[in-house]
Amino acid sequence: MPPTGIQDSLRGRGVRLTRQRRILLDLIDGSGLHLDAESLYQLAKEKDPKLNRVTVYRSLKLFKEGGLVDELDLMHHSGDQHYYETRLKQEHAHVICLRCGRIEEYFGEPLREMRRQVELDLGFEVQLTRTEIGGYCPHCKALRAQETKVGQAVPPAAN
Numbered sequence: 001m002p003p004t005g006i007q008d009s010l011r012g013r014g015v016r017l018t019r020q021r022r023i024l025l026d027l028i029d030g031s032g033l034h035l036d037a038e039s040l041y042q043l044a045k046e047k048d049p050k051l052n053r054v055t056v057y058r059s060l061k062l063f064k065e066g067g068l069v070d071e072l073d074l075m076h077h078s079g080d081q082h083y084y085e086t087r088l089k090q091e092h093a094h095v096i097c098l099r100c101g102r103i104e105e106y107f108g109e110p111l112r113e114m115r116r117q118v119e120l121d122l123g124f125e126v127q128l129t130r131t132e133i134g135g136y137c138p139h140c141k142a143l144r145a146q147e148t149k150v151g152q153a154v155p156p157a158a159n
């Protein structure tokens with residue numbers, strides 16, 4: 001099933017798309033990023049200086065309740081803010097670097113397989129899944145290996 005436009009999706013859910021809400025949705029949907037409320041506000045302000053934080057928070061709540069956006073905590077890698085992305089994307093897992101905070105998305109059959117297994121084994125009708133994997137990205141992995149080596153290379157203190 002091809003993903004439908006966010007506007008159709010909104011209309012279908014009876015959410016009125018005001019100009020400011022459209023700016024916010026376009027940013028969440030179009031940036032391809034996982035934005036927190038503050039970054040979203042900063043970006044939105046550039047498009048409409050009259051847009052304020054209250055509107056951002058209210059709209060996020062509305063989008064969330066309408067099932068349009070997912071709220072993620074991404075392992076709280078940089079504090080306790082939440083991140084937002086639209087639900088129109090294909091199911092994916094978030095892979096977070098615990099050192100630099102880089103976020104990758106993993107799309108793959110195993111995710112759908114896990115959903116099927118949960119439905120089969122536990123008898124649930126799965127409505128949403130959220131998969132997060134924490135680790136070290138290739139860059140940080142290399143840095144960590146170097147750090148360990150340097151640590152080991154330190155000669156024992158002479159007596």
Ligand SMILES: [Zn+2]
Nearest residue numbers: 097100137140
């Ligand atoms: Zn990293």
Ligand SMILES: [Zn+2]
Nearest residue numbers: 085092094105
């Ligand atoms: Zn994502």
